[in-house]
Amino acid sequence: MPEKKDFFNRNKETIPPEDLETLQLKKLRKAVLYAADRSRFYRRTKKLRKEDARFRTIDDFAKNIPFTTKDDLLNGGIRENLCVPENRVAEVHFSSGTNAKPVFTFLTKKDIDEGNAYLARTWHMQGIRRGETFAMFASYGLFSAGFINHYAIQKIGSFIIPAGNVSSAKALELIREFKPSSSAAVASYYLYLIAEWESAGLDFKKTELRHIIAGGEPFTEKQRRFIEKKLGGRVYDQYGLCEINTGLAGECSEKNGLHILADYVYPEIINPRTGAVLGDDMEGELVLTTFHKEASPLIRYRTGDITRITRKMCPCGRTMPRIARIRRRTMETLFFKGMKIEKKQVEDALFELRGEVNPHLWRMEIQSISGRDRIVCKIVPSKGNAKTLSRAAECLKKKLGLNVKSILLTKGEIARLKDSKLKHFGDNKKK
Ligand SMILES: [Zn+2]
Numbered sequence: 001m002p003e004k005k006d007f008f009n010r011n012k013e014t015i016p017p018e019d020l021e022t023l024q025l026k027k028l029r030k031a032v033l034y035a036a037d038r039s040r041f042y043r044r045t046k047k048l049r050k051e052d053a054r055f056r057t058i059d060d061f062a063k064n065i066p067f068t069t070k071d072d073l074l075n076g077g078i079r080e081n082l083c084v085p086e087n088r089v090a091e092v093h094f095s096s097g098t099n100a101k102p103v104f105t106f107l108t109k110k111d112i113d114e115g116n117a118y119l120a121r122t123w124h125m126q127g128i129r130r131g132e133t134f135a136m137f138a139s140y141g142l143f144s145a146g147f148i149n150h151y152a153i154q155k156i157g158s159f160i161i162p163a164g165n166v167s168s169a170k171a172l173e174l175i176r177e178f179k180p181s182s183s184a185a186v187a188s189y190y191l192y193l194i195a196e197w198e199s200a201g202l203d204f205k206k207t208e209l210r211h212i213i214a215g216g217e218p219f220t221e222k223q224r225r226f227i228e229k230k231l232g233g234r235v236y237d238q239y240g241l242c243e244i245n246t247g248l249a250g251e252c253s254e255k256n257g258l259h260i261l262a263d264y265v266y267p268e269i270i271n272p273r274t275g276a277v278l279g280d281d282m283e284g285e286l287v288l289t290t291f292h293k294e295a296s297p298l299i300r301y302r303t304g305d306i307t308r309i310t311r312k313m314c315p316c317g318r319t320m321p322r323i324a325r326i327r328r329r330t331m332e333t334l335f336f337k338g339m340k341i342e343k344k345q346v347e348d349a350l351f352e353l354r355g356e357v358n359p360h361l362w363r364m365e366i367q368s369i370s371g372r373d374r375i376v377c378k379i380v381p382s383k384g385n386a387k388t389l390s391r392a393a394e395c396l397k398k399k400l401g402l403n404v405k406s407i408l409l410t411k412g413e414i415a416r417l418k419d420s421k422l423k424h425f426g427d428n429k430k431k
Contacts (some may be wrong), residue, residue, distance in 0.1 A: 008124035008156070012255065012263060013318045017311060021058065024266055027291040028061050029037065029053045031266075034083070035299050037222050043301065062268065062277045067287065067300045073103050073243065084108055091278065093148065095340075103243050106295035112151060114292045118264040119152035119247040120378050125235045125318070126250050127211030130157030135174060137185035138216065138246075139338065140164040147181035149184065149247050158182075160394045168196040175207055182211035184238070186338035187219035188373060188429070189326045190227045195371025209233040215246060217335035218327050237325050241303055244290055249323055254315055257322030265290055267323065268300070269309050274329045277340055283308045285330050286323065333424040336375055341400060343424055349392075349399035350379065356388045357381050361417060363409060368429040375402060380411040 007013045015023070033053035035042040042048040046066050055061045069076070082089070088108050095103040104306030107115070128134055132301075134153050140146035146164040153160050163174050169333045171193060174180075185193075190212065209231050215238035224235045239258050248265055249258035260267050265288045269278045272285040286303045298355070306321045314322060334341045341364070350359035377396055381388035389406045396404040416422035 006124075006299070008121045009316075013121065013125075015319055015337060017319055020262060023263055025058055025061075027263070028266055028289060029055065031289055031291055031297060032061070032299060033296050034276035039074070039297065040353040042176070043208075045077065045080070046299070050300070050313060051067075051218070056167075060183075065300055067275065067302050068298055069302050070103060070243075070304065078104060078296070080283065081296055082106055083297060089295055091147070093242055105243055105293075107293075109114065110296055110297045111293055112148070113149060115245050115264075116152045116155045117247060119149060119290070120155040121147070121261065122238065122247045122250040122259075123213075124156055125252050125316075126213055126238070127234075128153055128156055128158055132158050132182065133161065133178050133180040134158045135163050135171075135178070135180040137163050137183055137189055137392075148245055152247060154395075160255065160322060168193055168386075171411045172197060172200070172202065175209075179208045179381050181208050182213065182233075183209055184213040184215065187214040187223060187227070187235075188217065188279050188335075190214065190231070190235075191223065191371065191429075194227065194230045199371060205372065207231060207233075211236065213238050213250070213338065215250075216238060216338035217340075218325070226329040234340060235296045238407075239305075239323065239326060241288075241305075243296075244288060244293070244298060245302065250286075251325075252314065252316040256263075257310060257324055259314070259318050259320040259322050259405050260309075262320050264292060267309060267321065269307070270302075272302075278308075281308055283324075284375075301379055303328075306330060325355045332425055334364055334366065336373070336402065339402070341402075345399055346396070346424070349395040352395050353388065353391055357392060358381070359413065361409065361421065361425055363413060363417060363426060364404075365426040366429045373429050375404045377406045378413065379406055380409050380414060 011034060036048040036050045037054060049288045055064060075294060081313035089106045090109045090112060092104050136146060136150055140147045140162060150160060152164060161174055161178055161180060163171055186291055197406050210232045210233040212231060213237045214235055227235050236251040237258060238248040251258050266426050269284040270287050270288040271278055278284045283306060286305045287305050288303060291299050305326045306328050307326050309321050309323055311321045332343045346364055347359050350357055350362060357379045361380050366373050367376050379392050392406040393404055413422060
């Protein structure tokens with residue numbers, strides 16, 4: 001267990017709350033001024049002017065500065081929002097997999113370096129230490145989880161195994177060879193590894209894993225206890241989003257909410273329907289403003305994630321506010337291996353076959369077949385079942401970048417979908 005009073009940066013992590021608010025106000029003004037000055041998107045689409053940065057209080061900021069949405073970014077906002085010359089961009093990171101229309105974010109060298117210094121705090125809080133061995137099972141490639149956090153963990157001085165894109169057999173071999181004391185992956189990956197190891201008849205209690213970080217998708221307390229029992233370490237939740245950064249918030253050893261890097265991003269909770277800012281401990285949609293992003297800054301970005309913020313003192317001694325673990329989103333979503341699948345993406349894919357299937361009558365489920373998870377999409381073809389099923393699978397693969405098995409909806413399921421008693425997404429994997 002990480003020592004309670006062992007901080008990566010004591011002054012920043014235990015900043016008095018009133019000093020944090022003063023700092024946030026200063027950083028918010030700077031962020032709005034920067035966007036109004038440098039971003040065509042914020043100037044033209046959001047009508048931000050430099051004068052708008054002269055708000056006197058955080059309340060004034062919330063009253064006068066508009067929200068940014070994912071749709072804004074998808075409708076051309078990403079490129080319009082590039083605030084540095086293209087030759088200063090060092091990296092680009094995408095939302096997930098190979099969606100037809102991914103959200104991406106540009107980073108300069110300064111964005112990466114500054115991000116590392118902040119994100120390292122989250123990792124250190126979750127038990128990652130200099131000289132220890134860390135296995136990164138989060139995907140590298142375009143997805144931001146692997147790379148960005150790889151740098152942050154190097155910043156701490158850990159020995160890191162970049163195992164983001166290896167088979168489970170290889171992952172197991174690496175764990176036995178290098179005996180990592182900590183690791184990161186999406187929660188379902190640990191469940192998958194455990195199932196693989198069990199079927200290979202191996203004793204994974206012999207691993208040295210003590211700090212097991214799970215992010216990218218919600219998981220239940222039951223799943224947490226299962227992973228802890230099987231692997232013998234402690235599982236900590238982590239939160240982030242690729243439009244900004246992964247590792248923005250994480251659980252400390254108290255596991256009573258995720259300390260958010262509130263001097264790196266400004267968190268607000270709003271009523272998703274009215275947009276009104278809600279007080280502490282009230283549940284609503286998380287909205288984030290970036291303080292330090294020079295290539296792709298975001299002002300009041302609506303994350304779609306439902307949570308609440310608490311500023312009550314944490315026994316660990318950190319004063320950074322905590323967000324509750326994310327359990328649901330404002331829109332219907334399915335999480336699969338760290339990817340978020342949205343209702344609209346499935347409907348877009350099925351809409352291409354609108355003569356053959358009803359694009360609004362479907363259900364997508366994660367099913368667990370002997371320890372392996374797969375995605376199934378149930379549909380209603382109007383004729384020629386077999387051909388339509390394989391064409392639907394093709395369309396879904398193209399849109400989501402995933403292998404999807406398509407099968408028929410049963411009569412009972414159709415009736416329950418029509419009555420809204422059945423949701424479009426379901427997760428039937430082993431809990
Ligand atoms: Zn704490």
